[in-house]
Amino acid sequence: MIVQFLFIFGITYLGELISTLFSLQIPGTILGMLIMFFLLSTGIIKVKQIEKAANILLLNMAIFFLPPGIKLVDSLDILKGNWLKLILIAVTTTLITMVVTGKVVDFFIRRKK
Incomplete structure (x- = not known):
């Protein structure tokens, strides 16, 4: 499951990196979500590959607020x-x-x- 968290956070970091490197007006977290959406919708990664970590993050979402x-x-x-x-x-x-x-x-x- 640690690999799943690393993958999710890695995609988020990739979005931040792209936003910073190219001085984009779009927040890196949004770019990360778009990248994750693209990867999931094209089947490059499967939901089962990140499902457990994503469920834990969703269950504890209140902490982020x-x-x-x-x-x-x-x-x-x-x-x-x-x-x-x-x-x-x-x-x-x-x-x-x-x-x-x-x-x-x-x-x-x-x-x-």
């Missing part, structure tokens, strides 16, 4: 006057994300049939 949450609490004085705007932005972007995700999943389901 702790540092940003703590930083947010540290910045409460800056955010005091902007709560309504922040809530509006959060709701709007959540809805946009849900719609786009639904459309993409629908597209791939139709494409598979």
Whole structure:
């Protein structure tokens, strides 16, 4: 299973490396996800090759939100006057994300049939 973690983190690092070397505006983590998507969708790697490590990461995803949450609490004085705007932005972007995700999943389901 350590090999699976190394592979996942290696792909993420590759995305960071590409982003840095070519001074791209796309974050390296996003590039890493795109690389992983390409590798999985083309069958270069199989889901079974990374499944256990990916499931562990998904089960512990809440841990990854702790540092940003703590930083947010540290910045409460800056955010005091902007709560309504922040809530509006959060709701709007959540809805946009849900719609786009639904459309993409629908597209791939139709494409598979």
